[in-house]
Amino acid sequence: MADSTAHLLILDDDTDVAYAARMLLRRRHAAVSTLDDPARLDALLRADAPDLVLLDLNFTPGRVDGAEGLAVLDRLQALARPPAVIVLTAYADVPLAVEALKRGAADFITKPWDNARLVAAVDNALARRTASAAPPSSLMPELMGDSAPMRELKSMIASVAPTEANVMVLGENGVGKELVARAIHHASRRAAGTFLAVDMGALPESTFESELFGHRKGSFTDARADRSGRFQAARGGTLFLDEIGNMALPPQAKLLTALERREVTPIGADRPEPIDVRIVSATNLEEARLFDPCVFRPDLLFRLNTIVLRVPPLRARRDDVPGLLHHYLSLYEGQYGRPVRELAGGALERLCAWDWPGNVRALRHACERAVILGAQPEYRFEDFGLAAPALAQAPAQASAPALAREDGDFKLGALERETIAAALDKAKGNISLAARMLGLSRAALYRKLGKHGI
Incomplete structure (x- = not known):
């Protein structure tokens, strides 16, 4: 049954190709129009902007660089409510199609196409366009954060995923x-x-x-x-x-x-x-x-x-830190049956200013630690275990970390923390490599990172 609500435009100078695509798509979409010259596109857009455009990349005989089609794509993307765009391309033009994806195209179809593949691509692109009217964060709840870098990332995912x-x-x-x-x-x-x-x-x-x-x-x-x-x-x-x-x-x-x-x-x-x-x-x-x-x-x-x-990294999207803290503190309060507590005055500012070298994973572990060990009516900065590693403060010429307190007791926990920090530094943050250097599995190293708040 045809769908009368979506307007499809086939922009291709090959009339046979345009006709074949139109006959196929009219089975499902009532409004399917064709255009063989991009110079007439502005007039069509003023009359009835399409919801989806099937776009050829070359219009002038002999042209194979795709510049004409990419220019049309840029014009369509500049509209206040851009249509979904599916690029039609010969197999040899796949690198051009990839460039089109980077500029905002929803998908690409190689000629000659498979009918089922073309219909599915159109249906999916229309569905994604409808969904894109909702805030990106509601489409990807697993990716928390609404800062500018995260909005840009979610927008790219929405374009690439289909x-x-x-x-x-x-x-x-x-x-x-x-x-x-x-x-x-x-x-x-x-x-x-x-x-x-x-x-x-x-x-x-x-x-x-x-x-x-x-x-x-x-x-x-x-x-x-x-x-x-x-x-x-x-x-x-x-x-x-x-x-x-x-x-x-x-x-x-x-x-x-x-x-x-x-x-x-x-x-x-x-x-x-x-x-x-x-x-x-x-x-x-x-x-x-x-x-x-x-x-x-x-x-x-x-x-x-x-x-x-x-x-x-989390330090590049500090605006997301308050929301992430609230989410993980609430999560672990529920998991461990602990009372709901607020952050003490000044703690939030210090947590937002922290560089979070372990990023969201480190923030999550720090929140779990605060929920388990925090004993005050409010969460203090100290509850999150974010003290700078002692290794970073040690003299460069020291042959070994300081192992004993003034009373002579050995600090095995501090030694383990410093050893892990040193391995991570040597491995440039590569968890798998650091785990091999330490003789641990990745899972065991992750547990120790959480234990020491690294």
Whole structure:
């Protein structure tokens, strides 16, 4: 049944292409118009602004740079209520389509298209446009904060999520990169499918292929039954490759092959299996190091970073700190059955001024500590355990941290805290690397970070 409320515009100089798209879409949408010359677009916009535009990238014969279509996209994006835009492109123009996504397009369709794919893309783009009228924070409740950096991040997620483009999420430890990945999944066409997270930094090279690609019974000593890998388990959904920057170069090559061929071969199998997953990856590695071929393969990076989202650290969005404090204090008050308490005078200002080197994760741990240990009618700054690490104040020439108080008692807790802080500093905040240096699992290190309020 046609939908009479949405107006669709097909802007393409190929009349056969425009006619085919119009006939297909009129089955579901009553108002579908066509236009073959972008010079006449202004007149159409004054008469009846469309809700969605199917936009070709080239109009002048012989032009293949896409500049004409991108210029039209920019004009549409400048409107007070921009339409959703789906780019129509030849397969060879996919890099241009990616540029269009960065400028605000909702999706891209390659010619010749699959009818079901085009209809689904139109329906999804219209649904996202309707939803975008609501505040972004209401669409992504898992991403708390309404500061300008967070609004910009949520807007980018809303634009990128409905597409199939691979996304790389960059940010420091504790900023919420996995939450961003989940928000992308929940706002995508794969939302009904599986979201599967894999800590790539924790996968030993010896089991890398088995974990990701699966294996057949008897293919090695402990292979007692067939096992699906993560790529197969996430079929139809999103595969989140966390800590991607911690992978060694050999497994990077194997991952690249799987992404290039869109298939994996389980260990012991005699034929490959196709994969159907969207890849979202994340790393806390400094962006400049990602471009070092000794650290990360450039061809793999090209496959993973079609779209790059940078998650701001908490110190860059201090306006969000009061709301985050209220949320986590309330959460742990309920969890531990503690009375509701307010922040003492001056405590909020000091907490907002704190740099939060561990970002939201550190704030959450600090709130849990305050709820458990705070003994006053109000929360004081001291309840949050945010004293500067003693290591930062130690003389550079000191051979070891101070271990004893004046009464001669040894401070094992202080030594552990300083050792962890030193490892984190040496690892430049990389949790997986710091855990290996300390001989701990990531989970054990996280518990100790919470214990010491780091």
